[in-house]
Amino acid sequence: MAPTYLIGLDFGTDSARGVLVDAATGAQEAYHVHPYRHGVVTGRLGPTPLPPGFALQVPADYVEAAEAILRAIGAGREVAAIGLDFTASSPLPARVDGTALADTRPDEPHAQVKLWKHAAQAEAERLSTMGGAHLANFGGKLSGEWLLAKAAEMAGEAPALWAETARFIEAGDWLVWQLTGREARSLDFAAYKAQYLGTYPDTGIPGLAGRLTPPQPVGTAAGRLTDAWSARTGILGAPVVAVAVIDSHVVLPAIGATAPGTFVGALGTSAAFLLLDAETRPLPSGLEGAAFGAVLPDLWCAEAGQAAFGDVLMWFVRAFPRGATIAESFDAYTEEARRLGPGAGGLVALDWFSGNRVPLADANLTGLLLGLGLQTTAAEIYRALVEGLCFGTRAILDLALAAGVPVGRVVMTSGLAHRNTFLVQVLADVLGRPVEVPDVENPTALGAALHGAVAAGVVPDFTAAAERYGARSASLYTPDPGAAVLYEGLYGEYRRLAADDTLRTAMRALKRARR
Structure with missing residues (x-):
């Protein structure tokens, strides 16, 4: 047959x-x-x-x-x-x-x-x-x-x-x-x-x-x-x-994320985050939105995101190449940045290169790199951009935790989560939590196939789809205690910059001038 x-x-x-x-x-x-x-x-x-x-x-x-x-x-x-x-x-x-x-x-x-x-x-x-x-x-x-x-x-x-x-x-x-x-x-x-x-x-x-x-x-x-x-x-x-x-949203059954208490990130050109919850509760302040049963039946799902994620790093390696190809430039910058310590060069970056989704929902905000000096190296800038992206993710998770949403698992998937192990390790250090990256090929396309399987009755529901076709294992990134302590201070500076109304006013004015 x-x-x-x-x-x-x-x-x-x-x-x-x-x-x-x-x-x-x-x-x-x-x-x-x-x-x-x-x-x-x-x-x-x-x-x-x-x-x-x-x-x-x-x-x-x-x-x-x-x-x-x-x-x-x-x-x-x-x-x-x-x-x-x-x-x-x-x-x-x-x-x-x-x-x-x-x-x-x-x-x-x-x-x-x-x-x-x-x-x-x-x-x-x-x-x-x-x-x-x-x-x-x-x-x-x-x-x-x-x-x-x-x-x-x-x-x-x-x-x-x-x-x-x-x-x-x-x-x-x-x-x-x-x-x-x-x-x-x-x-x-x-x-x-x-x-x-x-x-x-x-x-x-x-x-x-x-x-x-x-x-x-x-x-x-x-x-x-x-x-x-x-x-x-x-x-x-x-x-x-x-x-x-x-x-x-489609990746959830492919990566085995179908239970409440899971914080899921899809890290691509932009980043989207999903928070699965069994309880009805007010939307955590600053998050983008929530709906019941729209992502998975019988679960609430709160959504948030960063308007630019991989796009930020792609901009940098294209503007300041380190190799004959984009891939070579990424490899060179990643390896050099990996050898540096947290906050190398005394830099902090705001990740708003395509505006801010959470908590400000303002597409007119712009990126920021603070702490530049005559000794600053390109690798230090690259590392600061990676750290800024991770700070942006932590700011989103912190909003959920402050609202009392229980988070037991942190799961990251999609392109960057699989390709850039350095970034995921920095993310674990910044969050101070273990980060899982399910070992599954093509998780987004596979997730789409599993939605088809449920629709056609090949499997009875999404939990069954995850058990039958989803990831069987995951790579686990555990936070380095020393790095996590250093990142607490740097994250405090990120939050100070993000809360500065004067900076935001200047960003909007400069963006209007660029037009």
Whole structure:
């Protein structure tokens, strides 16, 4: 009897990737990456100059990537289920039949996907001042990265295009629509990025309610892969396609994090943190938001994040290379920084290079490096940037602990957690806690496959999916007591800088001047 497979599709910032999993053994049999043809669109869209801060993507790139990956890993194979995850919030306007407006308006910025790193900050601040019950679990404020702010931006700046829009939809939900021929929104996206709580909030955005549809819980079937997509990709059978999931959320079953008291970090270009809790409690002050049953059934999940994480280190090694390639530069800086002690060179960095998500929700803040002198070395700067990122993570965890949320495990996953062991050790030292990095390949794409498995009934629930297909072991990073003591003082200086209103005012002014 021929084996049956699961497919997980992970749509990231620069590329999409897919993994093929044997449904019987759990072995990952194939993996494929496909870069987006247009990448992240900034500066100019065709002949159209883009305003500062615009970060767009082209919806057709997602379709191209999905087809290429499904064909590469699925052709000729019997597939039971497909799951997929996406960056968020990355919404786009579409017609009532699912056609993206970008297909017919390729030079219109507001017709494209507003990528997660595109921040409609002015609209977020305006909507936040209006208040409303939908903000109760979101600290009383919206983020400029979320769907409501981006919808308001489009409606205000491109009213003619908004009038053509029948659906304003997350890119992940839109791609599920393309694969199945059915619109099936995810409760995960709706709860965290559109503040859905039984209904979508009334924020006064003209006609928004008619452009949104009720969502379905994660782990449910959106539909089956259409015959047309089966023919395009060579996939056999009629696989169930699960509703989409936010990329940082989808990893939980793959890394065995399905129980309360777990603090999970997905460390990529940005960092997202999830705090699983069995109890109903007020949102810890400063965290981004919380919802019940949207990430995993029957659990609360509070969310937070750092708007730039790996992006900060990538900026540095590109601006100040130490090798012929990016990889060589990373290796050189990491090894030199590893030999230095905590706070080498007397430097402290604020990690707000793409603004601050927690606790300030302000995309207009900027990074800071304090303590530079004529003796400062490049490796000391690199180490300070790593430490600043870890301080930002600790600030998030401290908010949860201060609110009385029990945290028994700290689990880190995704690209940087697996590639940069130096960074994870610094993180353990800064947190003063053991940090687990589950030993599992392609955890995000695997997590997407496991959502497909639940949706198709291959396994009964996410706990069973984790036990059958998830990580079997983890690398454990334990804090160095001496380093942890030194970091207490440095972290105090980080907190002092982060709380300085004068610094924040200067950051905003300098960012306006740069425009």
